[in-house]
Structure formats: structure tokens, C-alpha cells
Amino acid sequence: MSNETENSRHIAAIDLGSNSFHMVVAKIVNNDLQLISKHKQRVHLASGLDDDRILSDEAIQRGLDCLAMFAERIQDFKEEDVRIAATHTLRQAINRNQFLSRAHQVIPYPIEVIPGVEEARLIYLGVAHTQPQAESMLVVDIGGGSTEIIIGQGFEPQLVNSLQMGCVSYTERFFNKGKLTEKNFYKASLAAEQKLENLSAQYKKRGWEKAFGSSGTAKAIREAIVGLGHDDGIITQDRLDSLIQACLKANNLNELDVKNLSDDRKPVFVAGLAIMHAVFKSLKIKEMHFSDGALREGLLYEVEDTFKYDDIRIRTTENLANKHYVDLAHAHNVKALASEFFVQSASQLNLPKRTTDELFSLLKWAALLHEVGLSMSLQGYHKHSAYILRYTNMPGFNSEQQLVISTLARFHRKALKLGEMNEFTIYKKKHIIQLIRILRLAVVLNGQRNDSPLPSVSIDISKDDEWSILCEDKDWLIDNKLLEADLNNEKGYWESAGWTLNIAHQPKPNTTEE
Template sequence: GTNTLRRARNAREFLDAARHALGRPVEIISGQEEARLIYLGIAHVNPLEGSKRLAVDIGGGSTEIIVGRGFDPLRSHSLDMGCVRASRKYFPDGVITRDAFRKAELAAALELRAVREAFRTLGWDAAIGSSGTINAVSELLRANGWDGPEMTLARMKKLRKAMITAGHVDRLELDGLKADRAAVLPGGLAILIAVFRSLSVDTMTPSSGALREGVLYDLVGRIERHDARDRAIRRLVEQYHVDLAQAGRVERTALGLLAQVEDAWRGSDGWEPQEGLARKLLTWGALLHEIGLTVSYSGYHKHGEYLVSHLDLPGFAADDQRVLATLVRGHRRKMSAAVFEPVPADRVLFTRRLVVLLRLAVLLNRSRLSGTVPVPDVRVEETGLSVKFPTGWLDEHPLTRADLESETDYLRGTGLELSVVDGSA
């Protein structure tokens, strides 16, 4: 279902309906993120200390291939081929022929050609397969006397021969074959044979752990402060030489502002129900808001948005990555409704509020000096925010006052009013 939703033209409408029906956020993960989570599930269920492993997962619409060590993927790809799609295309109406297998295996080999050498060069110590197709093939090999300690190409060829002899999925008489698996078995087996040949896999062991287990372990990691998203952001900070001192100043100010308004916003429409996500997104936005400077100073907020939108960020749901990219885009210059177009409609208000806080934090730290800017008192008003500074502070900092006056004009068109108050008022 993950690949189906990624490809669906009406995915956004479906998600909106699903969120409304369930009363909870629903996320579509990218192919790369699916591969990472599958590997995480396999790695926890099949621990191999210090060894590299190849992990293969054949789904209905996509096939994920990963090489990793321990719990960390080293290379991963999500390929646009799966057992349902291959079975429908090459074995229509359930008819099984030698020529159909040849065409299906060739098509899979063509998909694998782009990644074959990269995986072969990386190498692995053990190959592990997961999910329906691979576990079904393993069970069929065992139940029909073609078993051994592991799956091999020679044993799968025996299964293929038996299927060709039967000629149709309805005539398959194989011990261990479940009725709901028969229709998609030919396409799945063809892909698996192509994987063995293209990657020169000698043997493969089936695994009970896959995407579901990977999601659970990833959530546990977030609770225990081993969040893959934090690691992804740290990697970008290092890769793009972010000024950590300035990012830290902006982060502290932004979180100080959030702490004052979050309770009021939490009880209103449009606030993110996931506990702690607003704080996380503001932190990541502060760390990455200047990432576009590595491209050019001119329009660096737009360069930053592009980078955050298109880079692989392990652990991030697609919608969260869009929100983060919008924070980077929206932290400076003029605001317009177009800035928020990539964000789902039900998260626009949430994102807009975070953008306002990040903009204020960036504005207040424009001097790039520590200890010079107080965190103002912030209150939620009916139409926006009221920001109050210590008595006389704005008079002593006329440039900041001018920036704040410009900011009120920028934000007026976004539906959030900003009123700036001197402490003496």
C-alpha cells in the first residue's frame, strides 16, 4: 500500500479523508524512508554484530534493497517493481508460461541494472529477505521438498518449473501455498530470481521482521532519544557548514517564544496534535535556516527550501519534511500564500505560526552576538501575537525596532497580525 499511495493521483484527498475518519495524522513515507525502516526491522529481528547484510523486501508495488551494518543502512534503493504489478502485467488472468517468466525476469533485471554495480561493490556477509513474497517462497520450498538451510537460485528454479507446468494460478498444487498469495506469486518469484541473478546472491534467509517492526523500533528510538531525524539534521549541519553558534542563538530564542504561546495554541484549531513536534520542527528550522548560504547569499532562503525539500532525510515523513522546508523558505523576506502551498491544507495554520516564531527569532539575533537580545514577552491575541519588550529596549535598539515595523507589514498579508509593545506602554 505504501507505493500505491505514493503513486496515487488522489493521494492528498485520500489522506485528508483518512485523517478525518481516524482523527489522527496519516503519513505517506518515501521509498527511501520505507527502505530504511524495513532495514531497521530486519536488523533488530536478525542481529549480526559487525557484519554487513543485504536486505531485500518485495512488496506489491515496489522492491526495497538495502545494504547496512548493524542498525545503519549504508546504501538503500526503492525500485519501481512489485509482485502485484508484475503479476498483473506479465501473468494476466493468472496464466503462467515460460515466456511470461522470461519477460518478467528481464523487466526486473532492467530495473536492477542501475543499482547492481553499486551493491556488488559494497558487498555483504549475509542476505536476508522479508515480507510476503520472500516468506511465501521460503515456505513453498520447504513444504514441497526443495528446502535446505537457506533459499538458493537452484531451488527457486524448481518452484518456477512447477508453476509453469501447472500453467495457471488456479491449478497450482503446492503444499504451503495460501490462497491469497497464489495470484501474485508468479510476479514475486520472477523479481526474486532477478535479484539473485543481478546481485549474484548465493543464499538468502527469510526474516519475520520488516516495515511494521521497523516503524515500531523507530518510534521507540524517538522516545529513548535515538531519533533518526535528529541524526539526519546533524548530518546536514556538518555537510553544509552551518554556523552553529548563530543557529543555537536562533534556536534558543525561538523555543523561548514557543514556550510562551504553545499552551494557548494547543487548544485551538490547526495545532499539531503530535506531542513535541512543534518544538522539534522549530529546532530543526533554526539549525537549517541558513543552509542555503552554501549555494549563494542572494535568495538563500529559497536555495535552502530546495535543499531541504529534495535531500534524503531519514526518519522524516513527507509532510513533516515539507513543513520544515517551508520554515526555511519563510524565515526571511516577504511572505505570501504561495510560500505555504507545498504544505497540506490542514497544516497551513500550524506551519504559519511556526514561521512567525522563527522569523522573530532570526530578526532578534541579526547582530549574531550572544547575550544581547532578551526574549520578549509574547501573548496570543485573537488575530495574532503581541510582543512586549523591556522598557526602553526598543529605543536603545532602533534598527531592531525598524525591523519589527517591517515585519508587521510582511505578516499582515498572512492572516497573522503582529503588534509590538514597549514595556512602558
């Protein structure tokens, strides 16, 4: 970092994949992104995941050792200049928090566990930024545990899917102990076709101008095709068939005699090839080019606001609100008051500076979406909202951000059973509780759902668990008994959680009580 000039800035993105961990470092100079270095380490994380979805200590240690090496390269980077995303294996591992907490001791930057559709969106973004623009693109990324398939135009993904099939998981499932036969190869390919069965028609109907393959499997297939004498490296069905026949000459995965295929890729190559064969067959792909850009490049371009074409999360929340017929006028009123309370009390909330802006954004999105559960039922709708926001596809949000929004929706009303709160890895529980308090007050004060403006109200935090609602109008509740009853109920909920809520009169400045 000592050579960094005044008009440049270094950023990094790390992809914690199921087979390999990747890091890319770039420099921003005059709004231009220049790649400086790429680093790759095979960690075979997925092979350490057992049938009960427990990640082994050995696999965890391999991952930590790799992160320790990466940490040396970016030790002077600011937190906002580093983005780390974990994919399929850590999505699946039920003990992922064990890995994440230990990883934070090794590399002190937040690690996001991203949903499959978010992984797909970022992969597409990485390809789109590193390829000449086409009318429309198909992108296929076969990873260790999942396969992402995306159609988009320009920088906008339009059809996005993430399927649970990858070169590591399919190796373990179909090529036990490395045994390779024509039968188990086509059995693996057929299983992949079945995964694609319900979406292939939609992709073929939409169509694309150019197809790209990204990440390790596509790269290995491209290199093997070059080894077969096709110097352009373009992947076609005929060339795949030739490559399959070359592979089937071996009886074991480690005995593959394929030019340009590295020894460490051999154990998972055939499974990836079977999946690619199925993708070509199902989608009727004529030819595919390899793209160097993938998830890590997508992350890299999103680190710097200069390269964001718009905030996908705005569209996500708007689409979700419309889908569930949210009362947008009411939602915006709640959002406005919650925002006002957050700004008023920011200095008293004791939120960490590095995450204050992000927590503020999550609060506002939760305020807009807290009533999505009404589309299912009025009774217990806050729980329905929490479920929808936890498990629906929300492009632009990582798993923990989605969990925060879901948690805020879950606890925006009724009993505060805080023992039911999930654990967080990027954010702290005590900070999420502060947001819950703000959202609850914004909701209860807007509970009448009428056009009558609220009097001027503010909040004050005398100590962490004691909050006060202050109003300049000392008679504001006299004419609104329903709101008074709602606030008294809310005070009861706070008391049950060990908190205190006061309602007090605050005279206007430069005035005195009569």
C-alpha cells in the same frame, strides 16, 4: 485491555501496504517487548491505482473496511501507543488525502505516509530486532509497489535504497490478464535487473555476512521452496531456478501448481519471483533466510523509546546541514531563540497536547536547516531550502514531517503567500502558521549575524493574529537602525497576511519608567 496489568502497556503498529494491510500488537512488560497478535488483510490497494495515479473508490473502500476491523482491536489504545505507516501506493496516489481524511473517521490515529528510504530504514530495524545479531546484514523486502534493499550492521542501516518495482505493479506491467510465458517472465526479471544496475556494484563492494528476505513475497518463496522438498526453507539461486521452472509449466498465473502457495498469493507470486531472481543475479547472493520481522515490527520498536538506540533524525539534520554548508553558529542562534519563544508562548499557541512536543521538534529542526538553500543561490534561497527539504532523503522523518519542515523554511522570510501552502493530514494548517511566525521572528532578530547578544526579548500573543515583541531595554533599536528597518519590513509582511506585529517596551519587574 481489561486484562492489562499495572506494569504492562500495549502498543500497536499498522503497515498500509500496496497489497496487504498488516497490524501487530505487542505488550511491554519490564522493558521487554512481547508480541500478542498479528493481523493481515489483503486489500489490493495498488491494483486500484490507475495510470493517472488516481486511487479508485473501490480500492479506498477496501482499505477503509480493513482499517475499521483493525480499529476494533485497538479502540482503547492511547494515541502515542499506535503508529500507522502508509507506503508505496499511497505515496504515489495524488488523491491520497481523500483516503487519509476518510481513514481518520474510521481509525482515529495519525497515518504517516513515509518516504521509500524511511520505509527501508524501518524494515531493516524490524529485521534487526527479530534476528540474532550478525556482523552485517543484507535485507531485501519485495512489496506490492516497491522493493527495499538495505545493508546494515547491528541496528544501523548503512546503505539504503527503495526501488519502484513490486509484485503487484510488475504483475500488471508484464503479466497482462494473468498470461504466463517464459518470455514475459524473463522480460520482467530483466526490467528488475535494469533497476538494480546502478547500485549493484556498491552493494557487492560493501558486502554482508547474512542475507534476509522479509514480507509476503520472500515468505511465499520460502514456503514454495519447502514445498519443493527443501525443509530448511533457505533461498538459493539453484532453488529459485527450480521454482521458476515449476511455475513456467502453467500458462496462467491462476493455474500455478506450486505446493504451499495460497490461492490469493498466486496472481502476484510470479512477478515477485522475477524480482527476487533479478536481485539474486545482480547482487550475487549465495543464500537468503526469511525474517518474520519487517516494516510493522520496525514501527513497533520505534513506538516505545526504550527500544530506540538513538534519534536517527538528529544525525539526518546534522548530515544535511553539513552537506549544504549551513552556518551552524547562526542556525543554532536561530534555533535557540525560536525555542525560547515557543516555550514562552506555549500556553498561548493553542496547540493540541498530543502534537505539541512533535511540533516543537519540527520547529527546531527547521531552524537548523532553513538556510540549506543558500548552497544553491542567495536569490530566493528560502524557496531552494523548501525544495531541498521537501524532496531530499531524510531518514527518520515521514512525508508530512518533512513537508512541515519544508513549509517552515519556505515561509521563514519574504512575502507570506500562504495560499501556496500545502495541505496537511496529521497536523493542522493553523498550528503550522504559529510555527512560521515564531521562526520568522527568530530569524529577523538574528539577522545581523554578529556576536553581540540580543537584549532580553519575549513575545506576547494578545489574540491569534496579533503578536508583540517585548523588550526590557526601551532604547534597544536606537543603536541598531538596520535591525529596526528589518523589523519594519517584517511588520509589513505580517500586515499583508492580515496579521499584526507590534514592537513594545516591557519594563523589568519591580521597576518603573523614569
